[in-house]
Amino acid sequence: MVEETRAAGLTRRAVLTAAVAGGAGMAGVTLASPPNASDDAAELIKHLTGKTPTESDRLHLAMPRVFANGYTVPLTLVIDSPMTEADHVRDVRVLAPRNPLITVATFHFVPQRSEPRVSTRIRLAQPQDVLAVAEMNDGTLLMTRTWVEVATNGCA
């Protein structure tokens, strides 16, 4: 019930924001990108790594949308990368911002040796957006997120 109410609130807010942005569209460019949840995630990653990530569809973080048991939530991470010396993923960090301890794990890959793909099981304290942040060989950060609803606190 609570979640439904919150979802309705977000929808209403989104509609209002869109309306305001639309109305102010003629006035200038300051409202071009309204604040959203993405900014919180980007801020957190900047705080942890010192770099600003780019949201990317080269990262795939597959997790169940709803999972009863927060103690052992399956996770699969796949990165689109040729894994050559010139173009590869160095490492991928998985973050659970609403866990008592945010960083879950960091996976390190090696070009021409390992494929940029891994599965594991993690603990989640509450429903949240799980983040994956990949550092590429040129130092750029790519990120993606997946919303996971857990029924029990896996960190208690």
Place this chain on the structure above:
Amino acid sequence: MSTPTPRVQVPRTAAKGEIIQIKTLIEHQMETGLRRDSNGEVIPRKIINQFVCRYHDEVVFSVDLNEAVAANPYFEFYLRATTSGRLDFVWKEDGGRVFALRHDLLVG
């Protein structure tokens, strides 16, 4: 507490250049350090904090684990088979204990 037991599932043979799937699991509590016992005392953290896979003595895949990796840490990952040789799997626990397994891969 029982002694952590590691397990791996690796193919015995592979074709040159083939991508092989590896599954690893170690039986381990992964005590987070966030819990208290019945006397209200904090149960100290004891987790597997690192997993490393070497192929021909070269690190080919590794993981830094934190408290939120589930108990009995499980990893499924993929390596490129190049030549016949040894795969080493090493798990490191808080406090310095190390658990290891070895596997010979035949590439032909």
